[in-house]
Amino acid sequence: MNSNIGVVGLSVMGMNLALNMADNGYRVSIFNRTISVVDKVMEENFHKNFTSTYSLKEFVKSLEKPRRIFLMVKSGKPVDMLIEQLIDIVEEGDIIIDGGNSFYKDTIRRTNYLKEKNINFLGVGISGGEEGARFGPAIMPGGTEEAYKYVKDIFEDISAKAYGESCCKYISEDGSGHYVKMVHNGIEYADMQLISEAYAILKNIGGLNNHEIQKVFEDWNKSELESYLIEITANIFKVKEDDGTYLLDNIMDKASQKGTGKWTNLEAIDLGVDISVISAALNARFMSNLKDERTKAENIIFKNTVGNNQDLNINLNMDRKELIKLVKNSLYISKIVSYAQGFKLLKAAEKEYSWNLNFSEIAKIFRGGCIIRAKFLNDISDAFVAESDVDNLILTKFFSNEINTGLEDLRRLLSITVQQGVPVSAMSSALGYIDTYRTSRSSANLIQAQRDYFGAHTFERLDREGSFHYEWIENNEK
Incomplete structure (x- = not known):
């Protein structure tokens, strides 16, 4: 049987999220750029729901469609490099998920880039550190709501629970999850x-x-x-x-x-x-x-x-x-x-x-x-x-x-x-x-006057609408 989701990047956070998913009954394919890490994980943290893979092609092939590919790699250039490698392997409709600490504007850019290729992209904020990743983090997913539906159950199952509710809620479009x-x-x-x-x-x-x-x-x-x-x-x-x-x-x-x-x-x-x-x-x-x-x-x-x-x-x-x-x-x-x-x-x-x-x-x-x-x-x-x-x-x-x-x-x-x-x-x-x-009448009126004095930047008035300028120097010299 193909895996429900795949995790790329088996550092502390990636490995613990994968274990969390596996504990919740999901079949998880795992891959790491340094493939010896895959064997180490299987040896030290073996789970019956893990499928080890040793190339990106094998990894992608092991996933059910639409493929859900969870990236847990260092933010910045490594994410872009990995996306470029995946583009030639994945198919239209597949979902690439960035769970790292990415800058939200990078997430917006990646969303638009992959949208042109009909590939879904989710930027997901994750908080809680090592313990949270393993037993329940706070999850902040951003991207299209349609793509989120395919990962909603997984994310809500692995997230922390507070007062009987999942600490995972859909945020909004593109970079909103990483922004939050x-x-x-x-x-x-x-x-x-x-x-x-x-x-x-x-x-x-x-x-x-x-x-x-x-x-x-x-x-x-x-x-x-x-x-x-x-x-x-x-x-x-x-x-x-x-x-x-x-x-x-x-x-x-x-x-x-x-x-x-x-x-x-x-x-x-x-x-x-x-x-x-x-x-x-x-x-x-x-x-x-x-x-x-x-x-x-x-x-x-x-x-x-x-x-x-x-x-x-x-x-x-x-x-x-x-x-x-x-x-x-x-x-x-x-x-x-x-x-x-x-x-x-x-x-x-x-x-x-x-x-x-x-x-x-x-x-x-x-x-x-x-x-x-x-x-x-x-x-x-x-x-x-x-x-x-x-x-x-x-x-x-x-x-x-x-x-x-x-x-x-x-x-x-x-x-x-x-x-x-x-x-x-x-x-x-x-x-x-x-x-x-709580101060309704501040001292910013003086700043407006100063800016107009030295730079003719104009000012607004309390008693009439519009922008005004006063000849401060000329009138002071009189």
């Missing part, structure tokens, strides 16, 4: 940075030790902050080395990134969308890699603060319990803003690329399998159902109430961090975004 995955990763950057800032405050201002911080995060994971990232953060604080020291304390304070966060920021710039919390998270990673410079600056630029506050009652007029509450509420409000910014970018992309995005369903995808899975995604999904045409998540009844409830705690906490010289750029950006968004 890109935004997911941007939110992930923000989420991680916000949590690390909460840690910095508890440690450097609250004076909490690792054991105490672990208990705080453990408690938070039983609240509205319940999420995968909060859960693993609590677990991280438990780990000790053989000498009794905490592993976390021995890890270098430098964070790398693979580029998806950068993609999200560049796209936001192109579409004119403020994703300042996500941008702050990316910039924080850049700054983290300036370790030598930061060490030098620490001895040159002084804090001029009271430093670490072991006695909060003396220095801040509050106890630890109150500080922990401020941090918790501030983290929650900041997380709301970061998700709101991500969905705002999706809304702009929907218009720009003529997609039809269901934001409530996208929030449901994120509830399981992926890195940003969190309890309050249920609230996000419900909010978009109740107010589907809302301009911004923070304007919905539920989340505007949450922000109004916790906003003063965020203000109070940030005033303390400023006084104590503890950097919390992502939380600060969240407050800046809220204050800017």
Whole structure:
């Protein structure tokens, strides 16, 4: 019997997705450019539903029609090279699926290219890492809905399940699936940075030790902050080395990134969308890699603060319990803003690329399998159902109430961090975004005047329609 689907690329993600499919009863053909890897997989991860193949022709021939070919290779040129090899082997109506971290514009280009040859192409965002691939990832498929019907059952079966639903929903046309995955990763950057800032405050201002911080995060994971990232953060604080020291304390304070966060920021710039919390998270990673410079600056630029506050009652007029509450509420409000910014970018992309995005369903995808899975995604999904045409998540009844409830705690906490010289750029950006968004009469009128003064760029007026120019220099000289 021919296989139901084939997987090309047997690295960690590809192999685990293939095993996941096989476990769910699907016959899976496997192939890898380095064919010795195929034998290794069959030896170390043998599955009765696997069919090993040793050439692309043999691989394609082993699949039932229409053929479903799942590519799990490195993004960029390797995907294009593999597609070119497959074109001469596959037939019209077959479906090529890219499950890697491809840039969405590459996916749009590939979709159009293969459409001319009557070959279907799906760009599929997959989140969850090695464990998710093996036992249930979040899946974000983009492409024609007609082609998706042929893989729908497979994808929904292998995906994570949350609240009785599959964490796989059809997104929209061409590059939409990879776009949603890109935004997911941007939110992930923000989420991680916000949590690390909460840690910095508890440690450097609250004076909490690792054991105490672990208990705080453990408690938070039983609240509205319940999420995968909060859960693993609590677990991280438990780990000790053989000498009794905490592993976390021995890890270098430098964070790398693979580029998806950068993609999200560049796209936001192109579409004119403020994703300042996500941008702050990316910039924080850049700054983290300036370790030598930061060490030098620490001895040159002084804090001029009271430093670490072991006695909060003396220095801040509050106890630890109150500080922990401020941090918790501030983290929650900041997380709301970061998700709101991500969905705002999706809304702009929907218009720009003529997609039809269901934001409530996208929030449901994120509830399981992926890195940003969190309890309050249920609230996000419900909010978009109740107010589907809302301009911004923070304007919905539920989340505007949450922000109004916790906003003063965020203000109070940030005033303390400023006084104590503890950097919390992502939380600060969240407050800046809220204050800017709620200001109906901003200072941008001065910017309009400045641009007209030095460049005759014209300006709009409040009292009449049209574009206007004023002879600033001439009239100032009179």
